[in-house]
Amino acid sequence: MNVSTKSILLASALALASPALAAAPEGVALADDQTFTYRVLDEHSSVDPQIVEDVSGSEIVRDLFEGLYNQDADGNLVPGVALSHTVSDDKLTYTFTLRPEAKWSDGNPVTAQDFVFGWQRLADPETASPYQWYVEVMGLANAGPVMAGEAPLEDLGVRAIDDHTLEVTLSAPLAYFPLTTTHASTFPSPKWVIDEHGADWIKPGNIVSNGAYVLTEHVPQERSVRERNPMYWDNDNTVIEKVAALVINDENVALTRFLAGELDRTEVPAGQYPSLKDQYPDTALSFPRLCNYYFNFNLSDGGPEATKDVRVRQALAYAVDRDIIVENVLQGGQFPAYTFTPAATAGFEQPATEYSTWTQEERNAKAKELLAEAGYGPDNPLSFSYLYNTSEAHKKIAIAVSQMWKQTLGVDITLENQEWQTFLETRGNHDFEIARGAWCGDYNEASTFLDLVQTSSGYNDAAYSNAEVDALLAEAKSMEDPQANYTRVEEIIAEEMPIIPIYHYAGVFMMNPSIAGSWPVQNVEQNWYSKDLYKVAE
């Protein structure tokens, strides 16, 4: 076969295996300058896939490295380094076929051993990764003993059958396992580079990555820059040449610089979305995000007596006017929350909890009733402290809710604002009466949220414990369609109200119109890849 036929066959094989999402659609005129500059709030923690722990770091890692699967603009799984996988009958073994043409930026091929190395490194107590627990979320066999250092790394349920076949063994069936492979912690690492440079391997100049971009510049607290990786298997479809992340702490300064043309993307300061939307209709965007925002009660032994009474908890929950918070305080297109899990979660049917169907007046009336029933009123007033961490947005919500409780129920709220570390310490020690909480999903499925209300969850700040909930959630892990269990858990949460759901997040951004067209607004996890973006000519 001559070269051209072979390459046509190869091209069509590629086309079947990986839909050309990265290329700009037909007939779109691309801008000359394909540089994407965006703002981040704070310096990222790391670009080492097994060490990174924050959102801005993960964004960079997703561009620099590539895992088994990626997400498309709608959040669905598409092939990354892996082309496809098969599942054994007992649902415990997954076999991934890797594409042979994937390469590292130094020319070495990406092999299954690189994944094995990466996952073992994640689980290795020596690495001291802050995301070490993710191997348990993935459900890998022997995760526990390996993490504790009691079993050798080879015992971890992942091995390379050959250079392009990866076999994963789980300890129990997990229906959403493939969803977990888009997480940055599961990306492969180049062993030879880490051996050579040690902790400095991620510095520009040393770093070798297998994604669409390579890290070329990093000035801490100022900026980081990544540029096209020509070795990337899909490099031909990458449009954006250069991506720069600028660290700007103050969101108002960031907005000013955006308007001056220095940025292509920045966050909209709380409350400013409506007027910015008016002034710049093509530029202000709002779309659902996979995060919630809620208040924790303290149900541990040291918590206040009053909130141990479920009627008090329900009363406080009903008296919060979520519409005001969403429409008057945040004003960014967020969603009032009457369930713990956001409606935007894939495969989740949000049940209509009873109190969500009433009007706010009805909720307020019912709240007063419940409070009186529980024995509190003007002659026996309630007072609580509400704990939150320093931030403009949290402050505004705290002020609004404390006033709602005061005006409707006569409850006196002392606001307690602590800086982040002290806040975490206080909340973690259950040393609060009511405290703020928020959670973003690690993967796009309801259990990433609902697992928090399990008795055993390390993130159960409210110290809530209900055996029925625990049983339902445990059962859901292996069910084909766990929706019925999830609905029941949400109903129990609404009845017992260990937490008060306040709102579900929206991503509210100012986005340069030339890039807004390619932005994956449907992806609620906001796993965006620079290789899928492109700038349209003005």
Next chain:
Amino acid sequence: MLSFIIRRVAIAIPTLLLLLIISFWLMQTAPGGPFNSERPLPPQVLANIEAKYGLDQPMWKQLIDYLKGIVTQFDFGPSYKYKDRSVNDIIAQGFPVTLKYGVISFVLAIVVGGALGIAAAIRQNSWLDYFAVGITIGAQVLPNFVMAPILILVFTLWLGWLPGGGWNGGQWDHVIMPVIALSTSYMASIARLTRSSMLEVLRSNFIRTARAKGLPDRVIIWRHALKPTILPVVSYLGPAFVGMVTGSFIIDSIFSTGGVGYFYVNAAFNRDYAVMMGLTFLLGSMTILFNMVVDILYAWIDPKIRL
């Protein structure tokens, strides 16, 4: 003079040591730790990480290991928050930034502030006096966290003359706004101190003598009045320097310069112990050095002051 310097350097070492010990103790006593996060780590993972960084050791042992690291290898340790960087990296990259705009601001504040103060004092209660005083107060009343965003608004958005932030290796157009924002309030204070000090000096007997001798004003100011005038101003320079370093936190934060001021303040909030200690060491040494220079200047200004 030499013996003075030797004495001061000798005493600087126990001073620095005491500073490090106090700071270390303060840090460890504050609640929270570098590895607290929104998703609390499972206790076993946390234990892992702490063992890796030696944080499970008793406090005195950690301090000794830390000091050993500095003395033998000049290694100030890793950053717990910015895991791709060591403290040495952060200082090497951030310190020149802070030094550059800090020194320029400092010099500018002294020169302009001093000139305005002297001019105001010489022509007390004239329009020049009110003008100089008015400008300096005007510059001082806007706190730097108000002035900085306004500068960006005016010069980046409205006029488009200057970039809104970043450092870009220290190109002059990135240096201007940080310098303006940082130096103005110190300029004001220096102007006021200079003015009031010169007013006092101009009333002294020896100035009266000089005038009686018929010396021209210029000679009187420069050769006779200036030295005693700057004594309180020189005393102020030490605190002004420290203030600028803390104030540089806001400059770094708003202008994204990557200087050490930001790391210094934020390390406290992140409980990034090694960064905190390293920068305390650095800034502490500079403060001690600076105060020593100020004391030497005293002797030069007033020959009666014995060191």
Next chain:
Amino acid sequence: MSNGLTTLNPQQPKTAAMAERMAEVKGRSLWADARARFLRNKAAMISVVVLGAVFVFAFLGHLLTPYDNETIDWNVLGKVKELGKPSLENGHYFGYDDSGRDLFARVVQGTQVSLMVGVIGAAIAVIVGTIYGAVAGYLGGRIDSVMMRFVDIAMSVPYMFVLILLLVVFGRSIEMIFVGIGLTAWLDMSRIVRGQTLSIKNKEFIEAAVATGVPSFTIIRRHVVPNLLGVVVVYATLLVPQMILTESFISFLGLGVQEPLTSWGALISEGTSTMNYGTLWQLFFPLAFFVVTIFAFFFIGDGLRDALDPKDR
């Protein structure tokens, strides 16, 4: 022989009656001289009146408005740009803040906090700093060295940690803020005072006092400190705005005054963040109070300095 006194002193009594009247004339002390000079300084007197007005506003201003500093008007929340403007009719003289609360009431309450912080903080700094610096400077030698090294250390200790620990120990209260700010303010003052003392202590009148056996602390009290007053007063008036700004910096970091209490610094900070969005009054009013007060302190400081300067004619 003519009496030199008679011709030089026209007040020398020529009759017994005049002598009696003269006995009633009291001598004028230097402090009285200073007070007279101060009262003659127009700028300073106007500033005293203005400052008085600000104090009255702070402590009695709440009588002028039916609103308090924390109640939210739900109809205005979210539409502050359109509905929140200052107006005389609806009683919101300063308009609304960004959370729908009456700005006038908040500025009144903020003025209370800031004035207290500024004045009390500066007072602590002045008193402690002056005494410390004068003692160190005068006694000299090893004592001076130890005292100043202590100041060096205190200046270099990471201030944030001190604040965080104070917060943990004292909880959130106004007292904690005073302590937090006062702890560092006196350091600067002490260095300035020490510097001046080093110069003063070599002057002839000090020598004379030492020679006549006056004890050290009396020399410091009666001779050194009064000669420092010029610089001290000027620096004290620089300190007041600095205290207020330090408090706002602390609040900016989340360690200061707790909502719904507020201060000028917090109000100015909030006003700055919304200044681009059409609600300039939120910045204007607190900033105006701040500026006016600083000017007032400045002129008073200058007036005091001029009044107390023994060589001023």
